[in-house]
Amino acid sequence: TPSEWQIARGDDSRLPSGGRFAWVKVELTSDGYDRAHVEQVQLATTSPSYLEHLPPIYGMDDDGTLEHLLGLFQGELSDMEWLLDAMHRRFDPLQAPPDALPWLATWVAWTQPARASEAERRALLSEAHRLHEDRGTARGIRDAVERHTGIRPAIVASHEARRLWVLGQSTLGLETGLMAALPDGAILPDPSAAPVVGQITVGQAEPRPKAEFGAPLFSDTAHLFSVIVPAGAIADNAQFDLLRDVVAAEKPAHTDAHVCAIEPMMRVGFQARIGVDSIVAGPPAPMVLESRLGLYTTLGDDPEAPARVGRATIGESFSLGRATTHATGLVHRKTIGDIT
Structure with a gap:
């Protein structure tokens, strides 16, 4: 008192x-x-x-x-x-002083994104043990690239794009290809059979074990994946180099990664993946009186004239296949063989 x-x-x-x-x-x-x-x-x-x-x-x-x-x-x-x-506070990501966060990150083998704020770095350190569980997975690579660059990539495994050859349906040169090597390796030929030149390379081919039968058929696409990002989302070469470094650090050691910056183009069979690097457009907008000739509209052509490359439109001036006839009359469309 x-x-x-x-x-x-x-x-x-x-x-x-x-x-x-x-x-x-x-x-x-x-x-x-x-x-x-x-x-x-x-x-x-x-x-x-x-x-x-x-x-x-x-x-x-x-x-x-x-x-x-x-x-x-x-x-x-x-x-x-x-x-x-106060030592126990230095081991708590939410209470540690800002200068102790890089030191604390080394304890959990965590690389902090340079673009992250202090609050984001504390939150990432708190979840580092859980984020390490996703390392090496497609989700982990996507999350890591987004944390460091701000770009959410798409990941496509090469085996998903591998074509299956079906007799009578596959097209030679598009859905088929020559094997890199024999499925069962170098096999000693039958002495009575005619010699085959160029089938086996001396010093490179050898008989394969039974467990590796068929490996040459899948070796080109095994353990290979592509990381796809829009080219317009990449600000400069430094950001693209950072993206490749993040992918190299996060991917499994036994895999190879190909980082692709997708330009605005569409190549059927090579680059066209619906929803990833290509978008199917809707129907053309109706013509209005204010439409400018040559910019928004084009003059019609002779229906009987052959379609010309650069002027023909799939589904409008020609179609793949044969011309069809409806009840209202003949639909004037050219087949692929009529294009000049």
Whole structure:
């Protein structure tokens, strides 16, 4: 209670022991010619003394000399003690100081995105153990590329685009191709059979084990995938190099990755993947009176004239296949063989 408080002397003497709180009252006076001001007020309280950690015999009949000497060491080591007391905070991503976040990231083998804010870096460090579970997967690679570059890529495994040859349906040169090697490796020919030149390369071909039968048929597409991003989303070469570095760091070690920047073009059989790098357009807009000839509209051609490359439109001026006849009359469309 306030009645139990004791007024200390004005000199640099020790305060009476036994209390927990101290009030500092400063009274300023002036002679009217100069303004009174306070330079500094310092109050040193008695913290737990190192004398408490020594055997009791050191505190018997002590005049304070030993405690003052221990206080010199305590003043120097108190900052270290505070750091040790707050050490647990440095291991918490949400409480660690900003300068400790890079050091904390090395503990969990985490690479922080350069574009991430401090709040995002703390959140990523908190989820690093879970994000590591997705490393090497398609989702993990997509998330990593988006974190570092801001671009959400599409990932296509090469085996998904592999064509299956079907007798009577596959087109030679489009859906078929020559094998890189024999499915079963180099086979010793029948001595009575005619020799085949160029089938086996000396020093490169050898009989394959039974477990690797057919491996040459799939070796070109096995463990290979493509990372596809729109070319317009890439700001400069530095961002594209960063994207490739992220893919190289996140992909499985036994796989190869091909980073593709898709330009605005459409190549059927090579680059056209609906929803990934190509979009099917809707029907053309109806012609209005304000349409400009040559820009929004074109003059009709002779229905019987052959279609010309660069002027014919699939589904409008010609169709793939034969011309069809409806009840209303002949539909004037050219077949693919009529194009000149």
